[in-house]
Amino acid sequence: MASIRIKDLVKRFENGVEAVQNVNLEIADGEFVVLVGPSGCGKSTTLRMVAGLEEASEGEIFIGGKRVNEMEPGKRDIAMVFQNYALYPHMTVRQNMSFGLKMRNVAKAEIQQRVNEAAAILSIESLLDRRPRELSGGQRQRVAVGRAIVRKPAAYLFDEPLSNLDAKLRLQMRKELAQIHQQLQTTTLYVTHDQVEAMTLGQRIVVMNEGKIQQVATPMKLYEAPANRFVASFIGSPAMNILPGKILENGQQFQSHRSVTTYPLKTTANQAKLPSQGLLGFRPEHLTLDASHPRIGIVDIDLVERLGDESLVYFQLDEQNCTARLPGHAACQAGDRLSLYLPEDRWHLFSAHPPHEVISQGCIAKT
Numbered sequence: 001m002a003s004i005r006i007k008d009l010v011k012r013f014e015n016g017v018e019a020v021q022n023v024n025l026e027i028a029d030g031e032f033v034v035l036v037g038p039s040g041c042g043k044s045t046t047l048r049m050v051a052g053l054e055e056a057s058e059g060e061i062f063i064g065g066k067r068v069n070e071m072e073p074g075k076r077d078i079a080m081v082f083q084n085y086a087l088y089p090h091m092t093v094r095q096n097m098s099f100g101l102k103m104r105n106v107a108k109a110e111i112q113q114r115v116n117e118a119a120a121i122l123s124i125e126s127l128l129d130r131r132p133r134e135l136s137g138g139q140r141q142r143v144a145v146g147r148a149i150v151r152k153p154a155a156y157l158f159d160e161p162l163s164n165l166d167a168k169l170r171l172q173m174r175k176e177l178a179q180i181h182q183q184l185q186t187t188t189l190y191v192t193h194d195q196v197e198a199m200t201l202g203q204r205i206v207v208m209n210e211g212k213i214q215q216v217a218t219p220m221k222l223y224e225a226p227a228n229r230f231v232a233s234f235i236g237s238p239a240m241n242i243l244p245g246k247i248l249e250n251g252q253q254f255q256s257h258r259s260v261t262t263y264p265l266k267t268t269a270n271q272a273k274l275p276s277q278g279l280l281g282f283r284p285e286h287l288t289l290d291a292s293h294p295r296i297g298i299v300d301i302d303l304v305e306r307l308g309d310e311s312l313v314y315f316q317l318d319e320q321n322c323t324a325r326l327p328g329h330a331a332c333q334a335g336d337r338l339s340l341y342l343p344e345d346r347w348h349l350f351s352a353h354p355p356h357e358v359i360s361q362g363c364i365a366k367t
């Protein structure tokens with residue numbers, strides 16, 4: 001096992017695209033870190049540079065404390081699992097899993113033992129003599145993971161390994177990957193565009209956008225204390241509501257642009273530093289019909305979606321599209337006028353200017 005350190009990493013493609021811009025990241029020995037962000041933000045490029053499949057334009061990569069920039073992929077002692085499983089079609093599962101070890105001249109008995117161990121961990125013992133075309137998508141993905149496990153590498157790199165699976169299988173494999181990590185404790189860098197996958201798998205999460213790291217934190221910290229508007233909107237579903245407006249009364253009050261909403265801010269930030277404009281963010285699940293909290297607005301409901309345990313209520317507030325997540329039986333329907341309230345510790349205030357960094361917030365993150 002080994003730590004991974006990425007220092008001032010840049011990737012500039014020949015067409016001028018700067019896919020990765022000054023990325024710095026440390027993954028501790030045995031840690032599971034997830035790199036998450038929208039399509040095209042530079043996740044795969046970052047991972048491929050760590051793997052050695054792509055050359056870094058600038059910066060350094062260390063695996064187990066050793067600089068690997070000039071080292072060939074095969075020498076870096078890492079195993080990578082891709083979205084398309086890339087199994088050899090003419091080989092059996094056992095041969096697919098053994099191949100990498102055979103190439104490294106590992107003794108036959110040892111190969112046998114490692115393949116059997118990995119097969120047991122992944123519950124694919126009964127598939128060892130089949131060929132890939134005789135396997136389901138989920139089984140193939142298991143074999144691809146098995147091929148990585150038998151190598152006993154210093155670190156695993158995963159690039160959207162579950163994207164080709166249907167929703168149910170994705171959930172199951174997600175749980176299995178988490179369990180495998182608990183068991184093997186191998187350093188892992190896992191790439192996905194799926195925020196739920198990131199939240200459930202990552203001990204720490206790296207949120208990336210447009211080639212830059214936006215925030216590195218534990219899942220709960222990301223949710224409770226997003227560093228900027230991008231992270232706030234990306235993590236959590238439905239996305240956080242955002243209302244542009246003015247900060248008044250020496251930082252004690254927020255007023256939306258058209259004065260539709262005024263909301264009290266109990267801010268702990270140095271109020272002399274608060275700007276006159278900002279974005280108020282609040283999550284759909286924190287809106288409530290409970291009038292003991294400050295009111296965020298009186299709204300006309302556009303649409304109600306009943307999901308059983310909850311109802312998603314859509315409305316406009318000061319011309320912004322907003323959502324409230326209310327209990328399943330919440331007594332409201334499209335066309336109704338509704339008063340919505342927000343607990344005093346459930347707001348976030350972001351700068352009015354890009355990158356819209358957080359200025360202050362009502363809740364203090366615990367983790």
Ligand SMILES: Nc1ncnc2c1ncn2[C@@H]1O[C@H](COP(=O)(O)OP(=O)(O)O)[C@@H](O)[C@H]1O
Nearest residue numbers: 013015017019038039040041042043044045046
């Ligand atoms: N070989 C390449 N040549 C030029 N541009 C590329 C190449 N590979 C990726 N890119 C660009 O770099 C950016 C990041 O790509 P990528 O790392 O694949 O994103 P992600 O994995 O987050 O979806 C994108 O804008 C993509 O179009």
Ligand SMILES: [Mg+2]
Nearest residue numbers: 040043044045
């Ligand atoms: Mg990608």
